Amino acid sequence: MRLTRNIKLAWNGFFLLMAVFFCGLAILVFFFPATINNFAESYKQNYVTQHRVMGEQVIKSLQQGNSVPIQNLLRDDLGEIKKGDRLYPIKRHLLLTLVQQSYKQQEYKIWVKWAKGWYQLDDRDVTAMAYYYAALLQNDEDYEKGMLGLKDASARFPKHLLLRKFYQAQISGPAIAKDQAQDAIN
Known part of the structure; x- marks a missing residue:
């Protein structure tokens, strides 16, 4: 009987401490929100800084x-972003x-992928659009889709230099295309 009483006292003491802790936390949140906001801001900054350094x-x-480390980072750590x-x-x-870099080094499989x-991540990003349609030109099956995409996109965004250079390079001929597209990237 005495053991049961001691166990009850221990549990009651534990719950009392937890109640005091959570009341203190509630007071901190309601009366000092700047402290919580500062903690959250510093946590977010550390999170972003860590990925920026990587x-x-x-x-x-x-x-x-x-190119393996950057591909691993994009696939594993940033894949769900x-x-x-x-x-x-x-x-x-x-x-x-x-x-x-993969375009400059003529690593077409990496470039296309x-x-x-x-x-697909952002179909409104015109630079992504330019590289995507130019990448489609590397595959005979997708060449027509890439050419049509470049034509339509360069008509929609006539001031986008990279898009225009990729399109002009393709319509001027394959021999000149590589040099003009390389100039657009640099």
Whole structure:
């Protein structure tokens, strides 16, 4: 009987401490919201900074010719990031860098794969559209779709330099196309 009483006292004491803790937390939230907001802001900044640093590291390795780390980061860590998310600008920058570099190094499989993924992620991004349609031109099955897409997109966005260069390069001929498109990227 005495043991049961001690257990009841221990549980009651535990629940009392939890009640005091949560009351204190409620007071903190209601009377000092700036403290909570500061904590949340610092947490968000650390989260974004961590991914920004990882992005800079994989871009350095990409510039040295190794595209595997940036592809792994985009696929694994940033794979679920959608437009409007806090990390989307970082993901977009990494996609742009990867697509540009794979185009320059003539790694067409990588270029086509990531340009398609980027365009599917944001079909209103005109730069993604330009790289996607230009990537479709690398495959005989999708060539017509790519050419039609470039034509329509360059008509819709006549001031977009990269889109216009890719389209002009294709209609002027395949020999000149590579040089003109390369100039557009640089």
